[in-house]
Amino acid sequence: MRHRLTKMGTMALLAGVLLPLTASANEVLCESKAAEIQEQLEHAQAQNNQHRVEGLERALNAIENDCxxxxxxxxxxxxxxxxxxxxxxxxxxxxxxxxxxxxxxxxxxxxxxxxxxxxxxxxxxxxxxxxxxxxx
CATH class of the missing domain: 1.10.287 (Helix Hairpins)
Known part of the structure; x- marks a missing residue:
């Protein structure tokens, strides 16, 4: 079990290290993240959950401005x-x-x-x- 965990952790860390460090002009990950939050926002609005709506709107704003x-x-x-x-x-x-x-x-x-x-x-x-x- 220990060997499996160590191997898995090492692979995960290597994957992180080998990532390209430049962001593409098209921020696809941000677009995907924004789409997920938009879907949650629509659900919260349908449920009249104002507290959740406000939090999701802040998160969406942060993605649009800083992601x-x-x-x-x-x-x-x-x-x-x-x-x-x-x-x-x-x-x-x-x-x-x-x-x-x-x-x-x-x-x-x-x-x-x-x-x-x-x-x-x-x-x-x-x-x-x-x-x-x-x-x-």
Whole structure:
């Protein structure tokens, strides 16, 4: 399990490092992000959820004013890095529980490690999807 996690984390970090550092003139990732928020905004408006509408309008404004492909990719890469760090911490906690031999603690730590691993996989998939959007 440890080898798989290390390999997956290394691949995710390499993917982040190998990203092209220049944003294209067409900020496709920002357009995609804005479209997602617009869809959520329409749903919130239909539900008369004014608090959510206001928050989504602020988010949409921020995207329209400040978003670049590079920033979206950097944010996604940061998420992968944070998730990888979480997995490493959970792995150490799990190994400590194993050495202590407390079955209840081992079970709890295993669950936490699995959750962190799943989050890393999801964040890595999201980053890969963003990179794929740039390739199209």
């Amino acid at each position: 670049t492909n590079e920033r979206v990719l950097n944010d996604a890469t940061d998420e992968v890095k944070e998730s990888l760090q979480e997995v490493q911490e959970r792995q150490a906690e799990f190994e400590q529980a194993l050495s202590d031999g407390d079955e209840d603690d081992i079970r709890k730590r295993r669950v936490k490690l699995e959750e962190a691993t799943l989050e890393l996989e999801e964040d890595t998939e999201a980053l890969n999807a963003l990179q794929g959007q740039l390739g199209n």
